[in-house]
Each structure stands twice: as C-alpha cells, then as structure tokens.
Amino acid sequence: MITASLVTFHTKPSDLLRLMDCVLKSNISVFYIIDNSSNDSLREYSKISDRIKYIHSQNLGFGHGHNIALKKALELGAKYHVIINPDIYWSDNVIEELASFMDKNKDCGQVMPKILFPDGETQLLCKLMPTPMNLIGRRFIPIKSIKQKIDRKYELHSSGYNKIMEVPILSGCFMFVRMDVIGKVGLFDERFFMYSEDVDLCRRIGEISKTVFYPNVAVFHEYEKGSYKNKKLLKYHIRSTIKYFNKWGWIFDRKRADANKKCLNQIKLLNK
Numbered sequence: 001m002i003t004a005s006l007v008t009f010h011t012k013p014s015d016l017l018r019l020m021d022c023v024l025k026s027n028i029s030v031f032y033i034i035d036n037s038s039n040d041s042l043r044e045y046s047k048i049s050d051r052i053k054y055i056h057s058q059n060l061g062f063g064h065g066h067n068i069a070l071k072k073a074l075e076l077g078a079k080y081h082v083i084i085n086p087d088i089y090w091s092d093n094v095i096e097e098l099a100s101f102m103d104k105n106k107d108c109g110q111v112m113p114k115i116l117f118p119d120g121e122t123q124l125l126c127k128l129m130p131t132p133m134n135l136i137g138r139r140f141i142p143i144k145s146i147k148q149k150i151d152r153k154y155e156l157h158s159s160g161y162n163k164i165m166e167v168p169i170l171s172g173c174f175m176f177v178r179m180d181v182i183g184k185v186g187l188f189d190e191r192f193f194m195y196s197e198d199v200d201l202c203r204r205i206g207e208i209s210k211t212v213f214y215p216n217v218a219v220f221h222e223y224e225k226g227s228y229k230n231k232k233l234l235k236y237h238i239r240s241t242i243k244y245f246n247k248w249g250w251i252f253d254r255k256r257a258d259a260n261k262k263c264l265n266q267i268k269l270l271n272k
Contacts, residue, residue: 002099004082005032005069007062008042011086015222016045018089024049026095028082032069036060062172063188063197070187073179081182083175087222097217098176109181109209110202112170114161114218123223124155125171126213128263129203129256135196135241159267166266167213168206168259172198173221181209189247194233196240200247206259 004023008016016033023031031052035042036059046054053072057065066083073081080099098111115123128134134154141147152158159165175198185204188197202211248256 001029001076001078002027002080002082002095003030003032003069003073003076003078004028004084005034005066005073006084006086007034007036007065008086009036009059010038011042013042013045015086016042019084019086020045020048020052022089022091023084024051026093027099028095029078030073030076032072034065034068036065061190061193061197063192063201064190067187067190070182074183078179081177081179083172083177085173085221088174088219090217090219092217094217094219095176098214101212101214102176102178105210105212107210108178108212109185109205110170110175110177110211111214112167112174112176112212114213114215115171115173115221115223116218118220118222122161123171123221124151124157124161125173126156126159126161126165126167127169127171128154128156128260129168129253130154130199130244131256132245132250135244136238153264156263156267158271160271161213162215163270164215165213165270166210166263168211168263169199169202170211170213172202173223174219175202177205178209181205184208191243192240194236194240196237196244200244203248207255 006019029051033046033052033054035054035056040056043054046052055068057068070081080102094113098113101111102108115125117123133150185208189200192200205211
C-alpha cells in the first residue's frame with residue numbers, strides 16, 4: 001500500500017485539483033488532505049473519490065499536519081508514503097517507478113525524483129547537511145560571487161543532477177519514504193512550525209538507511225521561495241534554522257562532517 005499526504009493552507013483550488021488528478025491516476029491507495037486553513041471550504045473536493053480523505057486541522061505547522069497522515073498510514077500498514085507540496089504535479093508513472101526502485105533497494109529509506117521548474121529547468125534541491133553558513137550566511141552575504149561559491153558546493157552542482165546518488169538532504173517538497181523506517185526514526189519534529197522539519201527528518205532517516213536522488217523520473221514544482229518575499233515566512237525560517245542548529249550542533253557536528261565528506265567523495269567517483 002502506498003499512501004500520500006498534502007498539507008494545505010488556503011491552497012488554490014486549481015492547484016489542488018491538478019495534484020489530485022496526478023494522485024488518482026497513480027497507484028496511491030489513500031490520499032490525505034490535511035487542511036490547516038481557517039475554514040473547511042476544500043472539504044468538497046474529497047467527494048471526487050473515496051481514496052481521498054479530508055481532515056480539517058488546527059494550524060500547528062507543516063510537520064504537525066503531515067504527522068496526522070503519517071500516523072494513519074502507520075495504522076493502515078502502508079509500505080510507502082509520499083509527502084507532497086500543493087504546487088507539485090507530474091505526468092508519468094512517477095509513483096510506480098519510485099516504488100519499484102524502493103522495492104529493489106531495501107536499504108533505501110527515502111527517495112526523491114528529479115524536481116523541475118514548469119519550464120523544464122532542474123531545481124537544485126539535493127544538498128549537503130547544512131552548516132550555519134549554508135542556511136544563514138548565504139542569505140545575508142551581500143557579495144554575489146561568495147554566495148554562488150557557497151551554493152555550488154552546498155547544492156552539489158558538480159554532480160550534474162543526472163546520476164542516481166546518495167544525498168544527505170533531499171527536499172521536503174516531495175518525500176517518498178519507507179514506512180518501516182519512519183516507524184523507527186519517528187515522525188516530523190513538531191517543534192519546527194515551518195522550514196527545516198524536512199531537513200531534520202531526512203537526516204534522521206539517513207542515520208539508519210540511504211536517502212537517494214533518483215533522476216530517472218521527474219516531477220514539476222512551482223517553487224516560489226516564500227521566505228524570500230514574505231517577512232512573516234522569513235521569521236519562521238530563521239526561528240526554525242536556530243532550532244535546527246540548537247538540536248544538531250552549530251559548529252561541532254561530527255555526523256554532518258562525515259556525511260558530507262562521504263557524499264562529495266561519491267560524486268568525485270561518479271564523475272570519473
């Protein structure tokens with residue numbers, strides 16, 4: 001069984017319908033819509049299919065919303081679960097291909113397809129485990145050339161984004177996870193209201209299994225970088241970043257250093 005979840009907050013009906021169409025054309029058995037909106041006007045869309053389960057929830061954050069669905073997926077005995085952003089869509093057999101890859105690679109706890117902008121350009125969403133410079137410094141450094149140098153390494157530009165590779169941190173916009181691994185590492189840390197909760201969960205998954213980038217299939221993502229445009233979202237981002245480093249370490253983080261070194265060495269071998 002494959003389940004999936006979406007956390008909405010006054011999501012545009014057109015985006016919701018587009019994603020629902022992708023889900024219902026796939027082999028996802030149950031699709032949870034966790035609605036953190038101030039009203040339940042999106043409830044009517046659950047009538048489209050009995051595979052869609054609508055839950056109106058108090059807005060306690062992205063992770064809290066998905067945890068509602070993850071708990072239900074664990075109760076159902078789902079093998080895999082897909083955490084999806086509302087601005088994601090696809091046209092091919094993405095879910096089936098990812099499930100097949102996971103079936104063949106039992107040591108993989110999370111897989112991410114190639115993520116594309118609507119115009120087909122690749123989004124650079126494979127990352128090393130972040131340092132304070134990655135999450136804070138590059139945001140506020142005024143010199144563009146320094147920012148670009150930081151990002152080239154952090155976002156693994158040298159990989160070419162065209163090979164299957166183990167990556168320390170995969171984006172939270174589309175997380176295809178193995179549920180028995182989730183049962184071991186736990187759910188999203190709800191101390192993160194928004195931002196960094198995906199980094200934290202991916203890191204925990206990677207401690208007991210592989211987290212893999214699989215570019216043989218792709219999804220589209222209308223990536224807006226909300227915290228770059230909205231001061232309220234920026235505050236959430238900064239608070240979550242501080243919580244992340246308070247949890248894992250600001251300067252001294254041996255596991256981060258080892259994971260990042262392993263990833264960079266892997267890329268060198270792949271490029272030979």
